[in-house]
Amino acid sequence: MLALHGTGVGAGIAVGRARIINRNSDKISQYTIAQEHVNKEIERLERGIETAQHSLLELGKQFGKEIPDEVRALLEAHSLMLKDPLILQESSRLISEQWVNAEFALNQYGMRLERVFEQIQDPYLSSKSIDVAQVIQRVLGAMTDSQEAIGGQPEGTYDGEIIIVNDLTPADTIELRKHQIIGFVTKLGGPTSHTAILARSMKIPAIVGMHGSVGYLRTGDLLIIDGKRGVILANPDDQALAAYQRRREKIIRRTQALETLRDAESVSLDGQRIMLMSNVELPDEVSYSVKQNAEGVGLYRTEFMFMNREQMPDEEEQLEVYKQVLEKSDCPVTIRTLDLGADKQVDGGRSADHQSTNPALGLRAIRLCLHDLGLFKPQLRAIYRASVFGKARMMVPMISNVEELNQLFKLIDEVKQELAEQKCPFDSTLQVGGMIEVPAAAIAADIFARKLDFLSIGTNDLIQYTLAIDRIDDEVNYLYDPIHPSILRLVKNVIDAGFDAGVPVSMCGEMAGDPAYTRILLALGLREFSMDPARLLEVKQIIRMSDVSQLKMALPKFMNATEPEELRQQLVELNQ
Amino acid sequence: MLKCGIDSSQKMIEAQIPVVNKLGLHARAASKLVKLTAGFESSIKFIGKNQEVDAKSIMGILMLAATQGTQIRVIADGSDERDAVDAISEMFEQCFGEDE
Numbered sequence: 001m002l003a004l005h006g007t008g009v010g011a012g013i014a015v016g017r018a019r020i021i022n023r024n025s026d027k028i029s030q031y032t033i034a035q036e037h038v039n040k041e042i043e044r045l046e047r048g049i050e051t052a053q054h055s056l057l058e059l060g061k062q063f064g065k066e067i068p069d070e071v072r073a074l075l076e077a078h079s080l081m082l083k084d085p086l087i088l089q090e091s092s093r094l095i096s097e098q099w100v101n102a103e104f105a106l107n108q109y110g111m112r113l114e115r116v117f118e119q120i121q122d123p124y125l126s127s128k129s130i131d132v133a134q135v136i137q138r139v140l141g142a143m144t145d146s147q148e149a150i151g152g153q154p155e156g157t158y159d160g161e162i163i164i165v166n167d168l169t170p171a172d173t174i175e176l177r178k179h180q181i182i183g184f185v186t187k188l189g190g191p192t193s194h195t196a197i198l199a200r201s202m203k204i205p206a207i208v209g210m211h212g213s214v215g216y217l218r219t220g221d222l223l224i225i226d227g228k229r230g231v232i233l234a235n236p237d238d239q240a241l242a243a244y245q246r247r248r249e250k251i252i253r254r255t256q257a258l259e260t261l262r263d264a265e266s267v268s269l270d271g272q273r274i275m276l277m278s279n280v281e282l283p284d285e286v287s288y289s290v291k292q293n294a295e296g297v298g299l300y301r302t303e304f305m306f307m308n309r310e311q312m313p314d315e316e317e318q319l320e321v322y323k324q325v326l327e328k329s330d331c332p333v334t335i336r337t338l339d340l341g342a343d344k345q346v347d348g349g350r351s352a353d354h355q356s357t358n359p360a361l362g363l364r365a366i367r368l369c370l371h372d373l374g375l376f377k378p379q380l381r382a383i384y385r386a387s388v389f390g391k392a393r394m395m396v397p398m399i400s401n402v403e404e405l406n407q408l409f410k411l412i413d414e415v416k417q418e419l420a421e422q423k424c425p426f427d428s429t430l431q432v433g434g435m436i437e438v439p440a441a442a443i444a445a446d447i448f449a450r451k452l453d454f455l456s457i458g459t460n461d462l463i464q465y466t467l468a469i470d471r472i473d474d475e476v477n478y479l480y481d482p483i484h485p486s487i488l489r490l491v492k493n494v495i496d497a498g499f500d501a502g503v504p505v506s507m508c509g510e511m512a513g514d515p516a517y518t519r520i521l522l523a524l525g526l527r528e529f530s531m532d533p534a535r536l537l538e539v540k541q542i543i544r545m546s547d548v549s550q551l552k553m554a555l556p557k558f559m560n561a562t563e564p565e566e567l568r569q570q571l572v573e574l575n576q
Numbered sequence: 577m578l579k580c581g582i583d584s585s586q587k588m589i590e591a592q593i594p595v596v597n598k599l600g601l602h603a604r605a606a607s608k609l610v611k612l613t614a615g616f617e618s619s620i621k622f623i624g625k626n627q628e629v630d631a632k633s634i635m636g637i638l639m640l641a642a643t644q645g646t647q648i649r650v651i652a653d654g655s656d657e658r659d660a661v662d663a664i665s666e667m668f669e670q671c672f673g674e675d676e
Binding site for chain 2: 073076077078080081084085086087113116132
């Protein structure tokens, strides 16, 4: 048994097999080989196929009698496919005719096969292309030293497994939702990394920031991961396994107890109504949000529609998706305009030739949108056109300058006029709000509050920019501190500015969904929280046990604390 | 290679077999077929949807992408061609041992 430590994220305990995903690149590389190397390249392919056969055999041996007959029959089929000379013949032909590398040739052949299957009308048989894809993938993996691509893996490849990976990109986090993964372990990243966010939304535990110690883990190891304590136990003994199973069951019971709060009102002990909304990315998640009794969507991220694809979604496609989202919810849905750039890159559409050295401070979000109207205007039009299908609000990310708002309003007027001329129905009173996530906007929140219909504090970026910490850089993310006095003052300033201007202020960053901060935020005067819907009941539970007027009385002491230790102590007391 | 039509074409036998099982020629069915055909000395070909494939190659059979109702032409040529065609058609008829 081996115990390793990292930063725990997400609720609960997972027990399952490890799967290490190494990848230097997600794409199959293509290069030309010299004619005299054709035979060597074909030999390399042969060796790859042999290795894949061998690993399949090992898999069969390793699990022996545990394999159900169904799976055994498929393993057999895979093994026959690997023995089939056609794979080698067809791929070798490409190598010798086109002088391409073996991986590329094999992948081309695989894609050709998949196209054949895609054309089949029969849903069962066409789903069988997975078998071929898996076999090809296995050979590719064997040739590139188990360099597997996360994206593009057939649905269900990672079911029941704990994924071990360097770090996940936002694009991965979408792909991985197709699998029933039970936990993540990453080498890099902190509690606010994309892996952490994904784990929370999938309601599974993750251990992030493991550094070199991930090297001790092997694919196939039995792992216990404890998201709360940040512990990984590899190949545990029976005693540890039994203890963790008991704890796991306890957590499940607690979660079930929280479920009883689903229909309970979100009201504090002293009768303050607190609005709980959810953050969503995909239209499907709106249904979950509705199920959790969220009072609306405080943040609907639109950029995911733009990722993992070659071509930008056009106005009509966006309209269709926004309409879908709005129709699923009886409560208001806050559509955030594109927040691309920095760590969220589009695959296609935008040119990548301009490499900013500091993308977080570069051309992103509203800056990028105002810079590229070909990108932004179709989105504005789609949002306005969708606004008649439900209760929509529009929110603009990363505003830092009033001039940006002036440009935005001018553009909105243009869009409205065009739509009116084209006789497209839209809600002319659509509320327009701004995300306060740049310190400049938080400090001058009064100015922005006067120009906007609502404000929403984005704590992830606000903390990152204020404390000058890259939240993805795990060497500095220990400095990431939501109760740093500067953050508390900025949050208070924004809430007060909203109050003075008569404009509602919500919070949609990770902080809003962390039960540890619910009470300090209530004390600061926050009345609207927007979070991952999976955390909603836990936050509601705390609200129902809190007396807001009493919390407010404790605030001056909190705001006057200067020592980090003192602040932490205050937080503990507040949460008692 | 040039095809020599005089000696072999006269001896080989041919049969038309429909795919009757619900799931069609999927990976498991194809693997059963291949294990069967591998046991015969004769060369065996499947023709379906204007494609001719080697019946001893699982990839080839999968390429036919044959769903329920597809007609497969089986051509066997060799010393045990009769047995081969009989065994293949029996396997098709029995739906590859699947529960229907």
